Amino acid sequence: MSTLDKIQKLKGFREFYPEVMAARRKVFDTMHRVARSFGFHEIDTPSLEPLELFRIKSGEEIVQQTFSFVDKGGREVTLIPELTPSVARMVANRKDLPRPVKWYSIGKMWRYEEPQSGRLREFYQFNADIFGSPKPEADAEVIALAMKILDSLDLGGKYIMRVSDRILMEEILRGIGVEGDLWEVLRVIDKKEKVDEEKFREMLSGVGLVDKQIDDLLSILDVRGRCDELSDVLGKYPQYQRLSRIFELVEAYNVKGEIILDLSIVRGLAYYSSTVFEAHDAKRELRAILGGGRYDGVVELFGGEHTPAVGFAIGDAVLEILMKREGVWPEEKISVDYYIAVIGDSARKTGIKIANSLREKGFRVDLDVMGRSLSKQMKYAARINARKVIIVGEDEVKKGAVIIRDMASGEQEEKRIEEIVES
């Protein structure tokens, strides 16, 4: 085994070369911009946390999927698989924060799952939450933010936002006579798309539903569409009114994507208390682009006051697949504004001074550090997509003027060095 074989990156992890990084940076910049425009403020949390933080809130299932270990001090710790517990703790620890608290972040998360399309072991996640408001206005603001981010990434029309509500679901399930722990039933519903109908019926029966209830439930899970068009079916449930208000408000945000009520949306985590939502690609070929909902009990769990909360997260893996499929992923090349070709040691300091001056003006300027021939330097300048090349040789320094070559047009102009350096 060669040295090289040993040290390749781990499966499910990524390296970002400059072109890829530049594309990602553009996507992240859009997320930052839209979140800030909504009055959200950026925060950051530790990437490593006590494992207990996730046991408390997310349940054993997510703990199984973490990169967790015992550190050198004997603490059970984990790379964070999601942001909500850390953020909830930050809110719990600061009772002085003006409410509502509107926070967002973009950071890495890790999950020990089998890597597959749209699912990596290390991924970036955009997170946003509003803490402090129990109102549908907060749900609407958060859902609108999610949709505006996708719209701003040119995905308007390419995705569908699907919204449901666990309280509504509870009202429905109780209505068809389901008793006992509803979370057990919701967990099964959440797995619906991963199994066939026979298996699904079997699983529902396993959590105590009788055949009639299973039949009723199956038809309920097919309920999806514009919220206002479902009032005949759902109007009798009290929670439907709240959900309707959210839909009405989200429309006022003038979002480009479609938003529907879809009772099959459950979300995999136990802590959601009311609204739940997911956005999928309109062709429904990929995993969820984003997911979120309301989790009013979260801050209390960490010793804080009761604090209503609603938020969501967008992972970068499915987003990238979708953006590429739809042709809106930014294809970036590396580039610089100027390349300073230096010929001969005596011209070097003048080259540095010119670079200096242009850099201070905000230009991206590369400068020979190889001592290569002019033709090799010109080749390099072309490969790094320099827009202009400034040629600085001994003759130029003597004359006090350099040649500036526009790499696109091939046009050249002579310019006094002091004009560049002083201006």
Place this chain on the structure above:
Amino acid sequence: MSTLDKIQKLKGFREFYPEVMAARRKVFDTMHRVARSFGFHEIDTPSLEPLELFRIKSGEEIVQQTFSFVDKGGREVTLIPELTPSVARMVANRKDLPRPVKWYSIGKMWRYEEPQSGRLREFYQFNADIFGSPKPEADAEVIALAMKILDSLDLGGKYIMRVSDRILMEEILRGIGVEGDLWEVLRVIDKKEKVDEEKFREMLSGVGLVDKQIDDLLSILDVRGRCDELSDVLGKYPQYQRLSRIFELVEAYNVKGEIILDLSIVRGLAYYSSTVFEAHDAKRELRAILGGGRYDGVVELFGGEHTPAVGFAIGDAVLEILMKREGVWPEEKISVDYYIAVIGDSARKTGIKIANSLREKGFRVDLDVMGRSLSKQMKYAARINARKVIIVGEDEVKKGAVIIRDMASGEQEEKRIEEIVES
């Protein structure tokens, strides 16, 4: 034990609330801006790597200081304690990259060390490297970048860049008759400031130096000053010429900070092959702000072609302490451009439309999601440092005009809603 006690963050890790995050974002933005102006391109690497990657290159000492563990698949892995091995592998894997390769990144690193002032278990690090040039021009470009970043953070005059060279040190040590493994001697020299003179002599004796050599070495380690003023002492060593060239070139970059030659600079990692440098606060009270040097063997270690390389890293912990001490740390407050106060449900959609329109123009706009009274909303607007408040009530909607209040001056003006929404 209450729930809260259990789930506080780990020692040596940080949470960033919005004000702190905004300050950090400003510092990072400066680093991005200066690095890009130097023609460096951003990259990103995995945060978790095979532990072997660091064993190979950094030696057992750094491995002892990692958050390393065996993952669920039985792999020995570690949170990255430094970036160079991952970056070197990326270069090794891509023979097609135009050389020189100029890359930078800002990311989190982790070290399992006892937290103390300026040393955390989780920290951010700015990294920059040039791969492909063996010339002093590359060393100068990299050192100048480091200094320009500090200068741009308003630290000009507050730091000293201290440069040495391991080849020069080897020439000197061989000159005073030291034989055998020089890295053993350098490791001891690197510890000089942590022990008293007696202990230091003992340690040098432990790696085979006789008393005369120890005396000679002690006076050598006091050699520091402007490079050109040390030619009497160091002129006879061949490597001094190369170092002089670096100093001469760095001066041409018009840096604000002081740069000196200091033979006591060694750097703790085995892989440096020539130039080594560190910047310290001018008062010499803190740990190093940044460190770097030339490591020509690194890419080859990972199966790549022989590729000369020079780079450095700036940690964020010491930097923050120094910037705060010097009064140049950006003290940021959260703020928004507009807060939309909504009074009454019927005004809500108009409020959303106004928010929408201002957000699309790039303003940071917060909007009531609590349904509070106007006076409570005004208090909240003041606490989040809203510059202007737009009051949207039923009367305003009927009149088609809203009141815009400037929070600094207290002045109010009336504006037609369609003027805001349409313009």
